[in-house]
Amino acid sequence: MKAAVIGGTGYSAIELIRILHHHPYVELETVVSHSKTGNELQDIYPHLTSIMQTPLTGLDVEEICHTAEVVFFATPSGISKDLLPGFLNKGVTCIDLSGDFRLKSRESYEKWYHHEAAEESYLNQAVYGLSEIYSEQIRKSSFISNPGCYPTATLLALLPAVQKGLLNNQSIIIDAKSGVSGAGRGLSLGTHYGEINENLRAYKLGAHQHIPEIEQILQHESGNPVTISFSTHLVPMTRGIMCTIYADMNSFKTTKEMIELYEAYFEKHPFVRIRKEGTLPSTKGVYGSNYCDIGFYADERTGRLVIVSVIDNLVKGASGQAVQNLNILKGWDETSGLLHVPMYP
Structure with missing residues (x-):
């Protein structure tokens, strides 16, 4: 199957290109x-020297539709909403890694992303590509809206418990931390070495664009209103996301009971790994891989459940999940091209 990548020099795009090279x-x-x-990929990313001499081209919709069967959009938000319909209307499979089609409400998108929203008809067509949860819908679609990185880690950690009504939906607190690659390759003061090294900084408190995405899915899956507290932090590392999640339990379940519930829920999903009791995941444990590792602590003293979820933001949080969705859509083995052992240390 021939593929095209639009927006091909960002971190998510280059990770997507690396994965596709082995697919x-x-x-x-x-x-x-x-x-x-006019440049070649190896000119921009020297680590591809002698591996990939792919020329970078301008956008030619007709030519791409003629040569490619699937197009990945690794563009910043606000761009793919204008480009993608031209490909979709010509029968090309489209997988969007930006946030342009994740929110079903145009008003919500414009409030949180500060761009004009896509046409409602395309928002309604897009299937939300959280691979482990919506595989049936993905399998029947040709238009996937890939989830955000924070929502991927958060939703995989919460949905089994939320679907079973085990948590107080108004008590959910998400303490999220990400490496600097999540901010993209563009230069800014906030990601300058001298600013981020040996530093820890909270950002976008109460204003992060992933808040409505997380609430939208939690509400849909629980059937009840959900309001989350979501705090994001930038940490001095290149890759990785850790979400530490706190929620009041409606009726107390032990750590062992929660682990058993999640093991059964994700039994047929190879990229979600549940940690044993007494052990918790770390970002290094999933570095460079498509895995999501989840650990638990049920606090009997407070009646709260603590869930720790980690992913590589560029793989499971973006490009790896996009390829996983393509595998599901095409009926291939879900792990095709994705069985990379995490890099350690």
């Missing part, structure tokens, strides 16, 4: 970069 059923045909047209 048994996909050949990367075109990489589009508006700002770097």
Whole structure:
């Protein structure tokens, strides 16, 4: 299957290109970069020297539709909403890694993303690509809206308990931390080495664009209103997300009971790994991989459940999940091209 990547020089895009290079059923045909047209990938990313001499091209919708069967959009928010319909209407499978089609409400998108929203008809067509939860819908679709990185880690950690009504939906607190690659490759003072090194900083408190995405899915799956407290922090590391989640339990379940529930829930999902009692995951344990590791502590003293969820933000949080969704959509083995052992140390 021939693929194209639009927005091909960002961190998520280059990770997607790395994964596709090892995929048994996909050949990367075109990489589009508006700002770097005429260069080769190895000119921008020297680690690809002698591995990938792919030329970066400008956007030619007709040519891409003629040569590619699937297009991945690794563009910043506010761009794919204008580009993607032109491909979708020509029968090309589209997988969007930006946030343009995640929210079903145009008003909510414009409030949180500060861009004009996509047309409602396309918002309604997009299938939310949380692979382990919506595989049936993904399998029947040709238009996938890939989840955000924080929502992926958070929703996989919460949905089994929320679906069973085990948690007080108004008590959920998410303490989230991410490496600097989540901010993209563009230069800014906030991600400058001298600013981030040996530093820990909270950002976008109460204003992060992933808040409505998380609440939208939790509300849909629980059938009840959900309001979360969501705090994000930038930590001085390159990759990784850790979400430590606190919620009041409606009726107390032990740590062992929660682990057994989650093991049964994710039994057929190879990329979610549940930690044994007394052990908790770390970001290094999933570095460079498509795994999500989840651990638990049920606090009998407070009646709260603590869930720790970790992913690599560029893989399971973006490009790896996009490829996982393509695998599901095409009926291939879900793990095709994705069985990378995490890098350690």
